[in-house]
Amino acid sequence: MMSALAEKPRRANMCLVLGIESSCDETAASVLRLEGGHPQVLSSVIASQDEKHAPFGGVVPEIAARAHMEKIETVTKRAMQAANVQYCDLDAIAATAGPGLIGGVITGLQYGKGLALSLGRPLLAINHLEGHALSPRLSDECPFPYLLLLVSGGHTQLLAIMGLGDYRRLGSTIDDAAGEAFDKTAKIMGLGFPGGPALERLAKAGDPNSVALPCPLRGKPNADFSFAGLKTAAARAFAALGEAPSQQAKADLAASFQHTVAAVLHERSGRAFDMFDRLVADSVPKRFVVAGGVAANQSIRESLMSLSAQRGYAFSAPPLKYCTDNAAMIALAGAEHFADGRTDTLAARARPRWPLDGESAAKAPKSGSGKKGPKS
Ligand code: KG4
Ligand code: ZN
Numbered sequence: 001m002m003s004a005l006a007e008k009p010r011r012a013n014m015c016l017v018l019g020i021e022s023s024c025d026e027t028a029a030s031v032l033r034l035e036g037g038h039p040q041v042l043s044s045v046i047a048s049q050d051e052k053h054a055p056f057g058g059v060v061p062e063i064a065a066r067a068h069m070e071k072i073e074t075v076t077k078r079a080m081q082a083a084n085v086q087y088c089d090l091d092a093i094a095a096t097a098g099p100g101l102i103g104g105v106i107t108g109l110q111y112g113k114g115l116a117l118s119l120g121r122p123l124l125a126i127n128h129l130e131g132h133a134l135s136p137r138l139s140d141e142c143p144f145p146y147l148l149l150l151v152s153g154g155h156t157q158l159l160a161i162m163g164l165g166d167y168r169r170l171g172s173t174i175d176d177a178a179g180e181a182f183d184k185t186a187k188i189m190g191l192g193f194p195g196g197p198a199l200e201r202l203a204k205a206g207d208p209n210s211v212a213l214p215c216p217l218r219g220k221p222n223a224d225f226s227f228a229g230l231k232t233a234a235a236r237a238f239a240a241l242g243e244a245p246s247q248q249a250k251a252d253l254a255a256s257f258q259h260t261v262a263a264v265l266h267e268r269s270g271r272a273f274d275m276f277d278r279l280v281a282d283s284v285p286k287r288f289v290v291a292g293g294v295a296a297n298q299s300i301r302e303s304l305m306s307l308s309a310q311r312g313y314a315f316s317a318p319p320l321k322y323c324t325d326n327a328a329m330i331a332l333a334g335a336e337h338f339a340d341g342r343t344d345t346l347a348a349r350a351r352p353r354w355p356l357d358g359e360s361a362a363k364a365p366k367s368g369s370g371k372k373g374p375k376s
Helices: 002-006 052-054 059-084 102-119 128-138 176-189 195-203 228-239 247-279 298-310 328-337 357-364
Strands: 014-021 026-035 036-050 092-098 123-127 146-151 158-161 166-172 287-291 314-316
Touching: 014 059, 014 102, 014 328, 026 059, 026 328, 036 059, 036 128, 036 328, 052 059, 059 102, 092 102, 092 128, 092 328, 102 123, 102 146, 123 128, 123 166, 123 328, 128 146, 128 158, 128 328, 146 247, 158 247, 166 247, 176 195, 176 228, 176 247, 195 247, 228 247, 247 298, 287 298, 298 314
Parallel strands: 014 092, 092 123, 146 287, 287 314
Antiparallel strands: 014 026, 026 036, 146 158, 158 166
16 A cells, blocks of 8 residues: 555645644644645644643643543544545645644654555654744735744744744743733633633623733833733732632733733734844835734734734734644645655654744743753
8 A cells, every 4th residue: 555655746836734733732633735835724623622621720741642642543534534535645744743742742743653654655743833833824815924923822932934944033931921821810710721711701891900910021122021920910919809709800800911911912022023124124015923822812912913003014813713723734834844845754753842943042042941952
């Protein structure tokens, strides 16, 4: 079987790629066709593990790894069926190879390698952050270069996306990610897991100006972020509400917290606009893109959209289904690299840490650099 399929000719202008994502708590598979540079998502299947982690108020790596192993095959088969394609039609297999929880990353990557080997198709080992970085191209005309705010549970970064594989970090969090701050604040307030969407729902009934919270790093001349102090201030404000806070008091705190995160993202991103303006010629049309799970937050989106308009940039944010973790973005990153002539070998390794902009992260790690390399 392998030799017959391996002879399938490579098509330059069109490719069909299966993407696999398993770096955190979503097991996902997607089939995507890239034709003349235009992606078409034929299927995108996501099995969420939220229910399994909810009793613990956060993702438990051991439970996540086990759940990925249980689901990966079914999810992949469902993606293939929904796309109505045969395995022999695929040109390449793209799997997330990091960064993320290593048990899950290994499960998805090994499964991808197994498929690549048995089908005689190339493997693409994809950086999860690159998936998020390219995700706006799934739904929008989004030509390079663009300024990207990647804002998720594990990452908060501003990057200049100059072209495929050319990503320059302009700023990064020095402690917690914005999504992590949402999740931890929601946990303290007893809102359940995942915290971001729950906190946004509660905030709808609250007054965003009722609780004064700090805006860390405001006015600093770089484009870095910090959320640890804000998270601690929100925890103190919640404790000050006493044993049995009213629903209105909780909603006011949630709205104030969300408003402050939006203000921090707005102010820090403003610095990155200045840097991007210096990096890219005036004649090039400018675009600001927001991606990652926190980009699902409506009031954060609106605040960033107005900043973008003030600065004369076009604005893109992927639809919600492509903001949070999904495999369509991994399939897209794989397809774009495959169309560009890249393939990886089966020796590609799973990496718990893998900065998107390896060079500047190695020179100036923002949040620690252990034996396994810089975190961000
Ligand atoms: O991109 P993602 O699915 O996974 C990572 O790679 O981290 O992002 C998940 C994060 C979680 O922290 C979640 O609470 C946050 O995105 N999130 C939100 C909202 N929806 C998801 N944060 C604020 N408001 C939301 N509506
Ligand atoms: Zn993610």
